[in-house]
Amino acid sequence: MKEVIKVIKENLSFKELPKDIKEAKINDCADWIIIVFDEGVYTKRTALIDAKNNYENNDEKYVLYHSNIHGICSYTHNEFYNTED
Numbered sequence: 001m002k003e004v005i006k007v008i009k010e011n012l013s014f015k016e017l018p019k020d021i022k023e024a025k026i027n028d029c030a031d032w033i034i035i036v037f038d039e040g041v042y043t044k045r046t047a048l049i050d051a052k053n054n055y056e057n058n059d060e061k062y063v064l065y066h067s068n069i070h071g072i073c074s075y076t077h078n079e080f081y082n083t084e085d
Contacts, residue, residue, distance in 0.1 A: 010064075012064055
């Protein structure tokens, strides 16, 4: 089955993304922070706070799209246009 991608909206800030996508991105980033830093530096709570600050304070623009395989997803502009076939 070939993946079909339909762009829903472009040039979205992080705050304009759907709530479930924002929460997933923040949670994944917090998990990454906990893994990367030495034990004891971060707890899940402090990692979530730093991850949220990281996403909300950057100027990245996102592309919200629908994939027939993955459902509704988002990527930054650079990631979306560099990985699309």
